[in-house]
Amino acid sequence: MPVDGTEAPRSGRIAAELRRRIAAGELAPGDRVPSTREITREWGVAMATATRALTELRREGLVRAVPGVGTVVADAGAGAGAGRPVRDARQTGPRPAPAPAPAPAARARRRSATDGALTPGRVVTTAVAVADAEGLAAVSMRRVAAELGVSTMALYRHVADKDDLLLQMMDAAFSEQPLPADPPEGWRERLTVAARLLWGMFRRHPWLAPALSLTRPQPVPGALPFTEWALAALEGRGLDLPTVMTAHLTLVNYVRGTAVNVEAETEAEALSGLDVEEWLETQGPALGALLATGRFPALGRLTAAGYELDLDVLFEFGLQRLLDGIAVLLGETP
Structure with missing residues (x-):
């Protein structure tokens, strides 16, 4: 755009x-x-x-x-x-000759580990900070313990294992911004609120969307209010309960599926050293050769006019079209 x-x-x-x-x-x-x-x-x-x-x-x-x-x-x-x-x-800080010094944020976290007793909340908060900055692959029990300045074994008094840590991280992320206490009246408005909150959550924590499974849903207490909110918005409007649940899952999967691109792009940039624009520039000659064949005139016109992908715009456009489809399902005019 x-x-x-x-x-x-x-x-x-x-x-x-x-x-x-x-x-x-x-x-x-x-x-x-x-x-x-x-x-x-x-x-x-x-x-x-x-x-x-x-x-x-x-x-x-x-x-x-x-x-x-x-x-x-x-x-x-x-x-x-x-x-x-x-x-x-x-x-x-100054650059040591042998190797770079730890980042200030990491040093502060390690010093703060002695300021008070280790708690589950501190373990989870630290793990979330690592995942936000470096991706979920960087999170390990050893890494979190190092950030806190404690032994790895000390973490096991607060989390059972890495899977348990991930569940608590997801719960913390979902619990950051609760749904409004007073829901809007219309079903469309309610679903819009929930979808935008989810999108903002996935934007703040890019690791969360890939970690969230649709086919093997994790027992995340903080996520259940979103499910209840969506079901209550559609229930009693002429749809059977399985269809209501399917509509809810379709909405969640749309938001999650779009957000997965955020983490994927970050990883691709880190591996290649190229951002989106630089990568597209490397693909220019090959794309130009394909367009020169004249087989793709519509794409050629679009490329000539210029198009810039914005995930936020893409999300909002798709959200409104999905809600239009639910409106038709409910017998309403979008």
């Missing part, structure tokens, strides 16, 4: 702030800059806006892509960072 009058300035402001951090030395050559996912979380913008901000810095030569790592600050005096070690963007 075209860049509108609000998103472009926001990407410019984000780029300006990152440019300031680089100039001030808060982000030194070789440091990893915030990823697109971290930018969306910190500034509350769409993924496309975050991508534009990083692309602007990359075109200026201030940052560069490193396969398997992500985007790091370039070293203008040494061929855009050639030979420089890569550090995490959260690291702000």
Whole structure:
């Protein structure tokens, strides 16, 4: 979709702030800059806006892509960072010669482990923070224990195993933002509220959508209010109960299925060192050759006009079309 009058300035402001951090030395050559996912979380913008901000810095030569790592600050005096070690963007202390020091957030968490007794809440909160920053694959009992500054065995007094930890992480995520105490009147309004809350939850915690199973539903207490909310919205409107449940699951699966792309894109960027725009540029010659055959005129016109995928826009468009379909099922006019 075209860049509108609000998103472009926001990407410019984000780029300006990152440019300031680089100039001030808060982000030194070789440091990893915030990823697109971290930018969306910190500034509350769409993924496309975050991508534009990083692309602007990359075109200026201030940052560069490193396969398997992500985007790091370039070293203008040494061929855009050639030979420089890569550090995490959260690291702000002096650079030790042997290896980078732990990130400040990690150091703070480790120091705080001695401030009070270890609790299930602290274990879960730490695990969620690791998953939010690095993905679910980075979460292990050993990693969480290291972040807390305790032995791995100490965690087992609070969680049975990693599967139990994941269930508690999911419950914590679902419980962050409860549904409104006073539901709106219409079924469509109620389902819209629930779907948007789920979408926001999956955006804040990209690991949550892939972890949530539709075919093997996990016993997550915090998720049950969403099910009850949707069933109550559709019950008593002429549909049998199995159809009501199927409509609810279709809605959840749509939101979850769209959100899975957030985590997948983050992993792809980390592995390739290329963001969406850079990857698309590498595919340009092959796509151009296909379009030159004239076999795909509609796609050719779209490509010429320009189209920018925005997951938030895609989510909202699909949500309204899905609700239109439920309206037809209920015998209403969408």
